[in-house]
Structure formats: structure tokens, C-alpha cells
Amino acid sequence: MANALDMLLDWIAIDSVTGHEGDYGNAVARHVQALGFDVERQEVAPGRFNVLARAGEPELVFCTHLDTVPPYFGPARAGGVITGRGACDAKGPALAMIEAARRLLAGGERRIGFLFTVGEETDSGGAKHANARTSERWRPRWTLIGEPTDNRFVRGGKGVFKGTLHARGVASHSSRPLGPSAVHELVHVVHELLRSSWGEHPVFGSGTLNVGLIQGGLASNVVAPEASAVLMVRAVEEPARIEARIRAQLRPEVEFTVEKGYGPVEFFVPEAAAAGAPVVAFGTDAPWLTRFGTRLLYGPGSIEDAHTEHEKMEISSFERGVGELERTARELLARP
Numbered sequence: 001m002a003n004a005l006d007m008l009l010d011w012i013a014i015d016s017v018t019g020h021e022g023d024y025g026n027a028v029a030r031h032v033q034a035l036g037f038d039v040e041r042q043e044v045a046p047g048r049f050n051v052l053a054r055a056g057e058p059e060l061v062f063c064t065h066l067d068t069v070p071p072y073f074g075p076a077r078a079g080g081v082i083t084g085r086g087a088c089d090a091k092g093p094a095l096a097m098i099e100a101a102r103r104l105l106a107g108g109e110r111r112i113g114f115l116f117t118v119g120e121e122t123d124s125g126g127a128k129h130a131n132a133r134t135s136e137r138w139r140p141r142w143t144l145i146g147e148p149t150d151n152r153f154v155r156g157g158k159g160v161f162k163g164t165l166h167a168r169g170v171a172s173h174s175s176r177p178l179g180p181s182a183v184h185e186l187v188h189v190v191h192e193l194l195r196s197s198w199g200e201h202p203v204f205g206s207g208t209l210n211v212g213l214i215q216g217g218l219a220s221n222v223v224a225p226e227a228s229a230v231l232m233v234r235a236v237e238e239p240a241r242i243e244a245r246i247r248a249q250l251r252p253e254v255e256f257t258v259e260k261g262y263g264p265v266e267f268f269v270p271e272a273a274a275a276g277a278p279v280v281a282f283g284t285d286a287p288w289l290t291r292f293g294t295r296l297l298y299g300p301g302s303i304e305d306a307h308t309e310h311e312k313m314e315i316s317s318f319e320r321g322v323g324e325l326e327r328t329a330r331e332l333l334a335r336p
Contacts, residue, residue, distance in 0.1 A: 004099050004322075005082065005315060007031070011091045012075035012084035018067040021118045025051050025066050028094065028116055035102055037114065044118055044129045051116040052130070055105055058113030058138060060329055061292060062097035064090040064146035064299070065120030065285060069307050083312045088301025090120075092313035093146030093321065096300050100325035111333055113140065115292070120285050123260070127285035131292070142268075142332045143292040144325065147284055148301030151320050153269045153328075155277040156203050157284055157297065159235035161242045161261040164228055165189060167254045171218065171225040182227040183216050185253040190214075190229055192249040201236035204264045204279050208234045234281045238263040262287040267297045270328055282306075298325070 016024035025041070029051045033039045037053035044050060051066070068086040075084035082092070094116065101112050115134075117126030167189075169182030190211055198207030209231060216227025233242050239261030246256055265286045269277045282303055286295050300321030301313045 004095055005077075005318070008082055008087070008092060008095050008313070008318075009075040009077060009084075011095065012082070012086050015072040016066055016068050016086065017070045017072055018119060018121045019048070021066040022047055022049070025049055025116065025118070028066065029053070032098060032114060035098070036105060042130065042133065044126050048118045048126075050118060050126045050130050052114065052134065052138070054113035054138075056110035056112075058140050059111040060142040060144065060333055061113045061115050061138075061140045062101060062144050062146065062325070063115040063117070063285065063289070063292070064094045064097065065117045065126070067118055067121050069121050073309075080315045081312050082315065083310065085311055087305075087311050087313040088148040089306035089311065090146055090148070090299065092301050092318055093148065093299035096318055096321040097144070097146050097325055099322045100329060103322075103326050104329055109330070109333065112329065113138070115143075117285055124285050124288050127288040131288050131290060134291070139291065140293045142294050142296065143289060144296050144298060144329065145284055145286055145289075146299040147282070147297060148303050148306055149278075149280070149297060149299050150302050151300055151317055151324065152298070153273040153277050154267050154280050154297040155269055156264060156266045156279045157286060158204050158207070158279065158281045159239070159261070159263040159265070159287070160283050161233040161235045161239050161258075162231065163243075163246070163256055163258045163261075164230050165254055165256055167216070167227040169223060169225050169227070169253065172223045174221045174223055177223050179223050180253055181223045182253065183224040185251055186214070186216060186227040186229055189249050189251060189254050193231070193246065196245060196249070198233055198242070198245070199235070199237040201264065203266060204236040207236040207242075208281075210234075235261070236264055265295070268294045269296070270331065296328070298328070
């Protein structure tokens with residue numbers, strides 16, 4: 001296990017912020033190839049590629065993403081904790097999967113493979129590409145998706161619906177407000193949306209709305225000609241219903257543009273882990289991997305540390321993750 005932890009430090013030392021995953025992707029590809037896996041670099045865009053690897057005909061795929069969020073910062077180790085960008089999201093989970101697969105391969109199990117994707121932190125472009133373009137030889141029964149879940153199998157993940165409100169007004173002196181004011185029109189719509197319900201679901205709970213960015217206006221004494229607001233719903237309903245709720249509150253001066261949307265996803269949970277399996281609200285590649293069999297979501301590390309300036313992986317969580325991933329893979333592959 002010490003060698004694996006040294007490798008995690010080496011991998012964190014590679015800057016792989018979204019759009020620049022190539023060096024890290026090559027490092028991962030070389031490592032799994034050295035373990036005996038056949039490797040394919042699947043081009044998604046010039047200079048960007050997914051990594052697929054398989055021992056035999058994969059019935060179970062370990063899957064996580066190559067990219068990290070900015071800003072990059074390098075690795076450190078203190079006691080039982082490794083820090084650095086990607087420590088838990090998702091270089092730690094990636095290496096835990098590889099260690100579990102190494103043990104499976106040593107025991108003679110070859111029905112396993114890997115999918116490492118680019119772009120998960122932005123548009124899941126790598127996962128969408130893999131789902132559409134991967135050959136017919138890749139039709140696994142199970143896909144174990146790696147994200148920092150505190151070593152818990154996740155019951156479900158909320159969907160995401162994102163879009164922007166655009167308001168138009170007429171600029172004029174605020175002492176003679178000819179208007180309308182784009183800011184006033186926008187605020188009215190946002191107020192109604194914040195008062196709205198965003199659905200209830202027996203598994204996923206309540207949908208929620210966040211107005212994450214508002215821009216507009218020129219000065220306090222000028223009626224605003226333009227304004228905008230970026231919305232994100234953590235969805236427990238399908239995108240069409242959410243879009244209809246938003247459009248029902250629009251005014252003539254306010255338009256809405258959808259940027260992305262997908263509904264909630266239910267994951268398979270092993271029977272032994274079913275009690276207390278959580279629902280999460282963070283995004284994953286799972287919604288786009290519809291041709292990759294039954295999906296599970298699990299990984300070492302905590303989402304509370306992901307995307308932070310103190311991102312970390314506790315070594316005890318990593319070691320536990322390796323064992324649970326190996327055991328779960330054996331159980332899944334033993335199913336008819």
C-alpha cells in the first residue's frame with residue numbers, strides 16, 4: 001500500500017485541471033498497462049482523451065474522471081493525510097479502484113475494465129463521448145463510479161438543471177424612469193422562482209434552487225437596460241418539468257436559456273450497505289453512462305473536502321476503499 005500512496009502523491013503533482021488532462025491520462029494509462037490491461041486512448045477533442053482499459057471482456061467497469069477543478073495546488077503528506085488538488089476528487093478514488101483491480105487480476109479475475117473520462121467537472125463531455133462511441137465489446141453489467149462518498153454506497157444522486165435568465169429594459173434617467181428596468185423585471189421573476197416549490201421525491205427528497213450569479217445595470221441613477229441571473233436547480237424531477245416551472249414565471253421582458261439539464265439517478269446499493277445509504281446532490285458522470293450497465297456510486301474521501309483549498313484524502317479511508325471495492329466487485333461478478 002505504501003507504493004500506492006507514493007503514486008497518489010506523484011499523480012497529484014500532475015496538473016490536470018479540466019482541459020489539460022493529457023499528462024495525467026498518460027500516467028494512468030501507463031500504470032494500468034503495466035498491470036496487464038489492454039489500453040485505448042479514446043480521443044474526445046484534440047489533445048484530450050478518455051482512457052479505456054480491459055483485462056478480458058469487461059462485465060464490471062471501474063469509472064472515474066481525470067480532470068480536477070482549478071486552482072491547481074501540489075501534494076503534501078502529513079501523518080495519515082494526503083493533501084493536494086485531486087486528492088479525493090478523484091485521483092484518490094481512481095487509485096483505490098486500480099489497487100482493487102490489481103488484486104482481482106492477481107486472483108485470476110479478468111472480467112474487469114476501466115473508464116477514465118475527461119471533462120466531468122464541466123460538461124461530462126468524456127462520459128457522453130464514451131457512451132456514444134465505445135465499441136460493442138464494452139457492454140458491462142456493472143459500472144462502479146468513483147467519487148468521494150465517505151466510503152458509503154450512495155442510494156441516489158439529484159439531477160442538475162442550469163440556465164440563465166436574460167432581462168431587457170430601456171435605459172433612461174432614473175428621475176424620469178421611462179423603463180422598463182431590466183433589473184426590476186429580473187428581480188420580480190427571481191422572487192417568484194424563490195417562492196416556488198421544486199418538487200418532492202420519495203428517494204431524492206426536495207428539489208432546491210440556487211441563484212448563483214446576478215449581473216446587470218449601469219449606475220444607481222440609470223434605469224437598467226440589461227440584467228441576467230444564472231440559476232441551478234438540484235433536481236428531483238425531469239428537466240422538462242423544471243423548465244416549465246421556470247417559464248411559467250417569466251415576464252415579457254425576461255427570457256430563459258437552458259444550458260444543461262438531467263434528472264435524478266438511482267444507484268444500485270449492495271444489500272449489506274443498504275441501511276443509511278445517502279442521497280447526494282453533487283454531479284457525476286452517471287447520467288450519461290446509460291450503456292454501461294447498472295451503476296453504483298462509491299469512493300474514499302469526503303465531498304466536504306472536494307473543490308476546497310484544503311482538499312485531502314485520509315489514508316485510512318483510502319485503504320478501506322480498496323478493500324470494499326475489491327469485495328464488492330467480486331460479489332457483483334458472482335451474480336447471475
